[in-house]
Amino acid sequence: MDNSHTQAPAAASLRPNAIGLGGAVIMSAALMGPAVSVYFNPQVSASHAGVATPFVFVAALAVMLIVGSSIMEMxxxxxxAGAFYTFVSRGIGPRAGxxxxxxxxxxxxxxxxxxxxLIxxxxxxxxxxxxxxxHWTIISAIFIVLMLVLSLRGITGSLRTALILFTAEVLVIVLLSAIVLIKxxxxxxxxxxxxxxxxxxxxxxxALGMVFGILSFVGFEAATTxxxxxxxxxxxxxxxxxLSLLFVGAIYLFCTYSEMIGFGTDNVDRLVGDTAPFTTLATMYAPWLKLLVGLxxxxxxxxxxxxxxxGIVRIVFAMGREGMLPAALGRVSTTHQTPSTAIWLQGAVAVVFTFGVGxxxxxxxxxxxxGSILxxxxxxxxxxxxxACMRHFGDLGRSERSLLRHAVLPVLGIALLAIPIYGQVYPVPDAPVRYFPYLVLLFIVVMSMIAIQIGRVRPEVLLRAGGVLATGEAEALPAGEAESAGR
Incomplete structure (x- = not known):
């Protein structure tokens, strides 16, 4: 196979070397949101798994570490900035990407x-x-404006804000959990x-409880963007x-166990029916912490x-830059080097769904x-x-291939991910949750049809899929991949 690459013109790029390892950790850890996860997800899991809810979170961490191995390799x-879109485009093909x-x-x-x-x-x-x-709508609107302002100003300021918020939330929830266990x-x-x-x-x-266990870890991959x-x-x-998976996983283990012990293993129904269980725990065990728990x-x-x-605006930006979405979405602000058009699009989507569904x-x-749908x-x-990991390291990346990391763990990860899917379809949950798997399946079918149509009408676009890497330079698919993309 000819592995030579044809060069495409330089593409619009984001600000290079803006952050280091700490920023990557915070991007992923803060997106998992330890406080929001232990505040609102355990009671949903407990409605299905009961006392075993902390076990659900341990199992979810194990699943995400296995699944995450392939993501880290890619x-x-x-x-x-395209993250998974780039990984799958390069490992499987542009349509799948x-x-x-x-x-x-x-x-x-x-x-x-x-x-x-929720906020x-x-x-x-x-x-x-x-x-x-x-009214909650006024509060949500204020946070939408704040989100847009910080996003438009650049990733450095956003992550600095996230670091401050993340540190504060972790200190409070760990302190309260420790007090509950000590008592x-x-x-x-x-x-x-x-x-x-x-x-x-x-x-x-x-299995059904793991849907919200895994939801608690969604975001660990955010650093990829x-x-x-x-x-x-x-x-x-x-x-x-x-590092973010291990750190946040340890927090979940400690806090969900404390939550279950705080309410008592004989009082699961009380936990399930509580919309703010950590506030209740603060009232019961440390009233002086109640305000801090809220903050x-x-x-x-x-x-x-x-x-x-x-994260999402960078994926939309990458797809717009490569022609998979309208080119306007691939534009970068000349002032802050941020994907401004993609930011405004996502802001509009957020407004519609926040207030529409809410x-x-x-x-x-x-x-x-x-949360269930996402x-x-x-x-x-x-x-x-x-x-994609198995295919890449079985072909172009075979010189670096490891049987464990590029075959065993990916297969195991795929098998484990079937557990929460199973929990969503059997036994059939109540409406409207029972319809969500089929809505996502319909979305996949529609996206597949659009991808096939792009391949027929604009095959040259598929040749650029996943081609812009960290350098910001556009790199076309290798010759072998290009041939398959055009078919």
């Missing part, structure tokens, strides 16, 4: 309004406790929360993801909003429903990236 070889980009847009684009609806209702409740009444919780310490046999819904309960702005991206992007929740949600927004179903339900959208992305 990020090392193909650093790019286009579908992947669409799924990433669906996942991250829905994560932003899900969190915006609106949560901040409303925090303010109401202090006698201040402000012995409701009924004393127990290992029951780590026993899968304690799942009230059996295996199906664990900084491939053009991080120093030494081939090292710092994979390392940043790995930590707000800061965590906004950190997730900022980093998810930064007003129709209620803001907390908007978080639950959009988790189902991100799972196929992880699966496709694992396949």
């Amino acid at each position: 990020a090392r070889v193909f650093p790019s 286009f579908v992947t980009g669409g799924l990433m847009f669906l996942a991250y684009a829905l994560l932003v309004p899900a969190e915006l609806a 609106g209702v949560y901040t409303h409740d925090v303010l109401a406790q202090h006698g201040i009444q402000l 012995g919780g409701a009924d004393g310490l127990s290992l029951a929360p780590f026993n899968p046999g304690e799942s009230s819904g059996g295996l199906s309960g664990i 900084l491939g053009e702005e991080v120093r030494d991206p081939r090292r710092n992007i994979p390392l940043g993801m790995f 930590a929740g707000i800061s965590s949600i906004f950190a997730v909003i900022m980093n998810s927004n930064n 007003l129709l179903s209620g803001p907390f339900n908007a978080y639950v429903y959009l 988790t189902l959208a991100i799972i196929p992305v992880y699966i496709l990236t694992n396949i």
